Amino acid sequence: MTTRAKAPSEIDLPATIAGRTAIVAGNGLLPVAVAESLRKQGGNPLIVAIKGEAEPELYKGEHAEISIVELGGLVKILKAEGISNVVLAGGIRHRPEFGAALRPGNGNLVALYRFMRAFRLGDDGLLRAVIATIESYGFRVLGAHEIVPDILAPAPGTITRKGADKESIADMRAARKAAIMIGSLDIGQAAIAVGRRVVALEGVEGTDAMLQRVAELRLAKRINRKGGVLVKCAKPQQEVRADLPAIGVSTVENAVKAGLKGIAVEAGRTLILGYEETVTAANKAGLFIETFEQEAP
Numbered sequence: 001m002t003t004r005a006k007a008p009s010e011i012d013l014p015a016t017i018a019g020r021t022a023i024v025a026g027n028g029l030l031p032v033a034v035a036e037s038l039r040k041q042g043g044n045p046l047i048v049a050i051k052g053e054a055e056p057e058l059y060k061g062e063h064a065e066i067s068i069v070e071l072g073g074l075v076k077i078l079k080a081e082g083i084s085n086v087v088l089a090g091g092i093r094h095r096p097e098f099g100a101a102l103r104p105g106n107g108n109l110v111a112l113y114r115f116m117r118a119f120r121l122g123d124d125g126l127l128r129a130v131i132a133t134i135e136s137y138g139f140r141v142l143g144a145h146e147i148v149p150d151i152l153a154p155a156p157g158t159i160t161r162k163g164a165d166k167e168s169i170a171d172m173r174a175a176r177k178a179a180i181m182i183g184s185l186d187i188g189q190a191a192i193a194v195g196r197r198v199v200a201l202e203g204v205e206g207t208d209a210m211l212q213r214v215a216e217l218r219l220a221k222r223i224n225r226k227g228g229v230l231v232k233c234a235k236p237q238q239e240v241r242a243d244l245p246a247i248g249v250s251t252v253e254n255a256v257k258a259g260l261k262g263i264a265v266e267a268g269r270t271l272i273l274g275y276e277e278t279v280t281a282a283n284k285a286g287l288f289i290e291t292f293e294q295e296a297p
Helices: 030-040 071-080 109-119 124-136 166-184 207-219 249-257 273-286
Strands: 020-026 046-050 064-067 085-089 141-144 190-194 197-201 229-232 262-266 288-292
Touching: 020 030, 020 071, 046 071, 046 197, 064 071, 071 124, 085 124, 124 207, 166 229, 166 262, 166 288, 190 207, 197 207, 197 262, 207 229, 207 249, 229 288, 249 262, 249 273, 273 288
Parallel strands: 020 046, 020 085, 046 064, 085 141, 229 262, 262 288
Antiparallel strands: 190 197, 190 229
16 A cells, blocks of 8 residues: 555644533543643633543543443533533543442432443443433533544555555455454454454453553464554444544554554544654554555445
8 A cells, every 4th residue: 555644734623612521531642632632722621530540630620530330420510510512532441330330329320220231232332321321411422533633543545654565455454354343243443463364353451452462472472474464443333422443652562562564544433642653653663554444334
């Protein structure tokens, strides 16, 4: 592939979001990026930090804190602060305990019922239920990419100096098929192929842990061929306002440790956190990053 994708600096930024916005912040850099973008647009976002998940720097500004099971408590905070828009941003490392959810004071029972019922449906079902619950109280749920569109992977092409060779393109195809398959089952959003063979699928452990597992397999000589490609793409039924797949500098670093040649992500439905830093890290390591079109339904 030789087509060069547009850099984020060439993509138009959004108009100012009307009304005050709250960021329900899990872990990672995405909530930080959303907050920074809103402030640059003249906004005063409220950070609703998820206890045990949100980055420490998010507590420096105006904020509130809730546990992951406090949907009813979240609604009270949003109403009290005059919030119009809500962004769900960041990951969740720790799964909630239903015993804690049933304690008095953890919020609206209808919200809790929806939450617990959806939890049995998998991550995508859970996110849809959370969004539906928030919207049922009159709030507008936005995707992080609607506020910071320049973190979306650009149009199909190569965003690094190095592009994919024939062997890597074959690996990309194999890994992409596998990623779409596990995505349709609401299992994960990523796969790795080496020598046209799928060697790892993403589960609840996340991408970085999957890459570490591949590095360990290489050390154990369970994977003898060199190279390989990590592919990340949204699930076919993805709720795009939350939990879009993402890569960043740590993805590049772990891909190097796993002995891969490159990374391929779905254009327009994958987030690249720290775009310039990520591309620079890939160029320095000699890895390629490609973006590809969404799979036709």
